[in-house]
Amino acid sequence: MGLRAATLELGEVVLTLLDAPGNPDFVGQVRAGLRAADAALFVVSAADGADAHSRSLWHECALVGMPRAVVVTQLDARDADFTATLEDCRAHFGAGIQPLGVPVTGPDGQGTSIADLLLGEIHDYDGERRTVRPAGAEHAGAFDTHRPGLVEGIIEESEDPDLMDRYLSGEELDFATLERDLLQAVAHGSFHPVLPVSGETGAGVDVLLHLLEAAFPHPGLRPTPSVTAVGGGEPVEVTPDPDGPLVAEVVHTASDAYVGHLSLVRVFSGTLRADRPVHVSGHLDLLEGPTGEGHEAHDEDVRPGSLAAPLDGELLPKDSAVAGEVVVVTKLAGAQTSDTLSDPARPLLVTPWALPDALLPAAVQAVTRADEDRMPVAFHELAAEDPALRIEHDPETGQVVLWTTGPAHLELVLHRLRERFNVGVEQVPVKVALKETAVARAEAQGRHVKQSGGHGQYAVCQLVVEPLPRGAGVEFTEVVVGGAVPRQFIGSVEKGVHAQLARGLLAGWPVTDVRVTLTDGKAHSVDSSDMAFQTAAGLALRELASPATMCLLEPVDTVRVTLDDEYLGAVMTDIGTRRGQIIGSEPDQEEGRSVLEAAVPRLELLDYAVALRSLAHGTGTFHREPRGYEQLPERIARQHLAAQPAPA
Numbered sequence: 001m002g003l004r005a006a007t008l009e010l011g012e013v014v015l016t017l018l019d020a021p022g023n024p025d026f027v028g029q030v031r032a033g034l035r036a037a038d039a040a041l042f043v044v045s046a047a048d049g050a051d052a053h054s055r056s057l058w059h060e061c062a063l064v065g066m067p068r069a070v071v072v073t074q075l076d077a078r079d080a081d082f083t084a085t086l087e088d089c090r091a092h093f094g095a096g097i098q099p100l101g102v103p104v105t106g107p108d109g110q111g112t113s114i115a116d117l118l119l120g121e122i123h124d125y126d127g128e129r130r131t132v133r134p135a136g137a138e139h140a141g142a143f144d145t146h147r148p149g150l151v152e153g154i155i156e157e158s159e160d161p162d163l164m165d166r167y168l169s170g171e172e173l174d175f176a177t178l179e180r181d182l183l184q185a186v187a188h189g190s191f192h193p194v195l196p197v198s199g200e201t202g203a204g205v206d207v208l209l210h211l212l213e214a215a216f217p218h219p220g221l222r223p224t225p226s227v228t229a230v231g232g233g234e235p236v237e238v239t240p241d242p243d244g245p246l247v248a249e250v251v252h253t254a255s256d257a258y259v260g261h262l263s264l265v266r267v268f269s270g271t272l273r274a275d276r277p278v279h280v281s282g283h284l285d286l287l288e289g290p291t292g293e294g295h296e297a298h299d300e301d302v303r304p305g306s307l308a309a310p311l312d313g314e315l316l317p318k319d320s321a322v323a324g325e326v327v328v329v330t331k332l333a334g335a336q337t338s339d340t341l342s343d344p345a346r347p348l349l350v351t352p353w354a355l356p357d358a359l360l361p362a363a364v365q366a367v368t369r370a371d372e373d374r375m376p377v378a379f380h381e382l383a384a385e386d387p388a389l390r391i392e393h394d395p396e397t398g399q400v401v402l403w404t405t406g407p408a409h410l411e412l413v414l415h416r417l418r419e420r421f422n423v424g425v426e427q428v429p430v431k432v433a434l435k436e437t438a439v440a441r442a443e444a445q446g447r448h449v450k451q452s453g454g455h456g457q458y459a460v461c462q463l464v465v466e467p468l469p470r471g472a473g474v475e476f477t478e479v480v481v482g483g484a485v486p487r488q489f490i491g492s493v494e495k496g497v498h499a500q501l502a503r504g505l506l507a508g509w510p511v512t513d514v515r516v517t518l519t520d521g522k523a524h525s526v527d528s529s530d531m532a533f534q535t536a537a538g539l540a541l542r543e544l545a546s547p548a549t550m551c552l553l554e555p556v557d558t559v560r561v562t563l564d565d566e567y568l569g570a571v572m573t574d575i576g577t578r579r580g581q582i583i584g585s586e587p588d589q590e591e592g593r594s595v596l597e598a599a600v601p602r603l604e605l606l607d608y609a610v611a612l613r614s615l616a617h618g619t620g621t622f623h624r625e626p627r628g629y630e631q632l633p634e635r636i637a638r639q640h641l642a643a644q645p646a647p648a
Helices: 023-038 052-063 082-093 137-156 161-166 174-188 205-213 371-386 406-421 487-503 530-544 565-577 608-613 636-642
Strands: 004-008 013-019 040-045 068-073 097-099 102-104 115-117 121-126 129-136 191-197 227-229 246-254 262-270 271-273 278-282 298-302 306-313 314-318 320-322 325-332 340-342 349-352 359-364 388-394 402-406 425-430 435-438 440-450 457-467 474-478 512-523 550-564 581-587 593-601 621-631
Touching: 004 205, 004 325, 013 023, 013 191, 013 205, 023 246, 023 262, 023 406, 040 052, 040 082, 040 262, 052 082, 052 565, 068 082, 082 097, 082 191, 102 137, 102 191, 115 137, 115 512, 137 161, 137 174, 161 349, 174 191, 191 205, 246 349, 262 320, 340 349, 359 371, 359 406, 371 388, 371 406, 402 406, 406 425, 435 457, 440 530, 440 621, 457 487, 457 530, 474 487, 487 512, 487 530, 512 530, 550 565, 550 608, 565 581, 565 593, 565 608, 608 621
Parallel strands: 004 306, 040 068, 068 191, 097 191, 474 512
Antiparallel strands: 004 013, 102 115, 115 121, 121 129, 227 349, 246 262, 246 340, 262 325, 271 320, 278 298, 278 340, 306 314, 306 325, 359 402, 359 425, 388 402, 435 550, 440 457, 457 512, 550 593, 550 621, 581 593
């Protein structure tokens, strides 16, 4: 599953269709498609209507100013209702939604006819053949209902200031004028036509193809992404000029068993040639937030294998690709999705598109030693193909964690590991790294005395541990008097204290927010040593640690949830069941939506990406940031202590 492409010729126009997965887990693929595309076509079923996910994708397009149109399909389905679907689209997508045609019952009683609202005609379809007839009295209702809104919507977007006055005065506007202004409004992204289309009968397909050819903007009308030199600096202005500097971007990466590495590339400026090397530059580190392993910054000069026009599985060879084209480049070694291709003599960098937050963690471990040996190569290949996937080797828990955008994304990653890379993995519960701290003053003596021939080991130290405010870290002080602990060994005690605190005292988690004070001790002129005092310090700390003097701390995140207002109450209730605290809420920039802010323990967020989708019926998204640490409730702390071996 991934971004697919097919290049077609419509008269003098070369059209590349990009198909992104519809599952909300793959919004990263949608954003890659939006980077490569100049316009977007939404396909909505007349039986099911628009859904919350469609609205989120519509919002994605709006953010980048993408021209959009809507195609309503499945007109002959048992539960099909074009009028209800049209209203559904208006409710989900907002202003600018107007139908160009309305399905009507044909002469044979089947849904093979469409009323063209601008021409005032009925178009009957029989396979690839279309016949035109005048609208009858039985069609007046459809025209009276939909045509005035369509005409007024076109006039409102027209660049002719006198057109509205002419219309209001009763002048009948000719089709050529309306079509001209319609096509301009669609190209500007301010007007969104709705077209009924039947894939079974071919009804409306000719109108759709005409709209794609005449209304959707050519590359010269679309702004190019932000471009800079690889080393940074001021933006570099580029235009869709075949003679300009080469600027292209890898929008999708895949592997083929026979061809090998395949890169789907959009050329924004210049000309990409198969016989010339290119500079490959990847810098996801420029984006905010973690990117995980396999997405390290890289720059290298590479000679492409070949160029081809994609046709959904087929590759049609070609020698070059000019600005505006989308092509497949083979054997572009080292190139990852979102990488920039440019002239080695003038390396440039396209600012990567915003990646979706990977918020669903899954811990995995290899089934066999052979699987473990194959994992690094497999992870590197997966990361190269999918910038939305974040792979982390957590140093605090020792786990390998795959951060994905949802269950479908996770299942796809696990499937590729098994089937493509022959790596067997099994999921294990995700661990959340805790910390330990003191809740009360405690004091103990550490005594390390051994004598077994030769030099012995002798060190005694008295330590006091006191709690500090949250976020203070670890402090070490000493108040030894009279040289009870020689000055050369005080540093040894401090080293031993820090080493033991890093290993933990209760459950093996690092200790923080404490002050450790060396108050007294003893030394031997011959048998005392650096290692002996380090050991004694650790013994003292382990001696004073107990559930009465220490506690566990859990990480807490600030969570910002954006969702439809009607689901706000359910989400707030759910946050309460997750031991979260509501900080506040405010209206979102988009009408009918709110932003809820809460502090939620990280232990309670492991499945939140799945839960929120259910609670908000697909309308919710969330972002999380570390907030700090709070004491783990006693009941949950007892479970963790029972499951953890005592620290060494």
